[in-house]
Structures are given as structure tokens and as C-alpha cells.
Amino acid sequence: MTELSLAEQIAARLRRDILRGKLPPDTAIKERDNAAELGVSRTPMREAIRILSQEGLVLLRPARSPIVARHTVKEVHDQVVVLLTLEKLSAHLACVAASDSELDGLTQLNGRIGEAYDHVDALDLFEMDMAFHRMIAEISHNEALAETHRAYLARLWRARFLSAKMRRNRERVVTHHSAITTALRSRDPEAVDVALDMHLGNLAEDISAAIAAENEATR
Numbered sequence: 001m002t003e004l005s006l007a008e009q010i011a012a013r014l015r016r017d018i019l020r021g022k023l024p025p026d027t028a029i030k031e032r033d034n035a036a037e038l039g040v041s042r043t044p045m046r047e048a049i050r051i052l053s054q055e056g057l058v059l060l061r062p063a064r065s066p067i068v069a070r071h072t073v074k075e076v077h078d079q080v081v082v083l084l085t086l087e088k089l090s091a092h093l094a095c096v097a098a099s100d101s102e103l104d105g106l107t108q109l110n111g112r113i114g115e116a117y118d119h120v121d122a123l124d125l126f127e128m129d130m131a132f133h134r135m136i137a138e139i140s141h142n143e144a145l146a147e148t149h150r151a152y153l154a155r156l157w158r159a160r161f162l163s164a165k166m167r168r169n170r171e172r173v174v175t176h177h178s179a180i181t182t183a184l185r186s187r188d189p190e191a192v193d194v195a196l197d198m199h200l201g202n203l204a205e206d207i208s209a210a211i212a213a214e215n216e217a218t219r
Contacts, residue, residue, distance in 0.1 A: 087133065
């Protein structure tokens with residue numbers, strides 16, 4: 001196992017602790033203590049923290065322990081505006097560039113989400129939901145766009161999870177995803193826009209409300 005792969009595993013564990021609220025905003029992440037708890041050296045722990053800082057989940061501080069980031073409503077709202085633009089551009093390009101087999105894969109992923117919806121942990125379900133959106137960006141076959149989409153999705157990971165927990169709704173996830181895949185299969189950008197507006201039209205307001213509620217509760 002390489003140091004990087006170990007760092008990614010540690011980052012995944014810390015990310016889930018942040019998403020679940022086990023590590024709330026402003027909590028210090030002590031490199032030495034966390035490394036000892038996990039039985040790893042400080043090198044992969046330091047790399048894991050760097051990964052999370054790039055995602056905006058952790059803030060690095062000179063000569064002090066990094067802390068779990070606390071985001072303002074304005075920061076999150078601005079990032080959502082960019083993400084929604086990237087979602088639509090990804091889908092428009094996928095209408096042209098995606099192969100039928102790639103669209104089959106997207107449909108199959110949504111089917112797995114539907115099968116798991118009533119049985120899996122909220123965080124596991126959320127990660128499957130985000131995988132659906134990442135896949136659309138990937139099948140746009142524009143690596144610059146997919147990379148930018150991944151970066152903004154990562155920055156909004158916690159905010160979107162909080163929003164998803166507040167508004168857990170099978171129709172909003174599974175049925176809306178089905179409408180998106182149908183529009184993509186029709187290679188119809190206008191239908192894609194309608195489906196995405198239905199699915200994500202209230203995202204900025206929902207996320208802003210979730211972050212405001214968390215900030216109020218944890219200050």
C-alpha cells in the first residue's frame with residue numbers, strides 16, 4: 001500500500017467524520033493524536049489533511065493545528081451558483097459526447113440508488129447520489145470541465161450532505177435522476193435543462209438554509 005493510497009483512506013475517514021458532524025466546524029484536527037489513534041505515521045496523516053484542505057473541508061493554520069472549516073452562507077451560495085452552471089454544461093456536452101453504453105451505466109447507477117434508498121445509511125446514499133452527478137461530468141469527455149466539477153463538488157460536500165439530510169426525499173433523488181437520464185438519452189439539451197432545474201432548482205436556497213442552521217447551532 002503506497003503512502004498516497006493510505007492518505008486517501010485516512011482522508012475518506014476524516015471526511016465522513018466531518019460530514020456526520022463527529023468533527024463539527026472549528027474543531028482542531030491534531031495531526032499527532034489522530035495519527036496515533038489510527039496507528040499510522042504523521043506523513044500520510046499530513047497528506048490526508050492536505051487533501052481535505054484542498055476540498056475546503058479543513059483550514060490550515062501556520063504553527064497551529066488545522067481546523068474543520070466553517071463556511072458562510074455567502075461563500076456557499078456563490079459556490080452553488082458555479083456548480084449549477086457546471087452541472088448544466090456537463091449535461092449539454094454529454095448529450096453529444098456520451099456513448100450509449102455510458103448512458104446505460106448512468107441508468108444502472110440510478111437503479112442501484114433506487115434499490116438502496118430505503119435500506120442504506122444516509123451518508124452512503126449521499127455518496128451514491130454524488131457519484132451520479134460526477135458521472136455526468138465524466139461522460140461529457142471534457143477533462144477540464146470534469147476536474148473543475150469535482151473540485152466544486154468537493155467544496156460543497158458538507159453543505160450538500162446537510163441539505164440532503166434535511167430534505168431526504170426519494171422522488172427528488174430517484175425520479176429526478178430518471179428524468180435527467182431520459183433527457184440525456186434523447187440527446188436533448190433543453191429537456192436536460194428542464195430536468196436539472198427540477199432537480200437542483202432549489203439547491204442554493206436549501207444549502208444556504210442548512211449552513212445557516214448549522215452555524216447557529218454550533219457557534
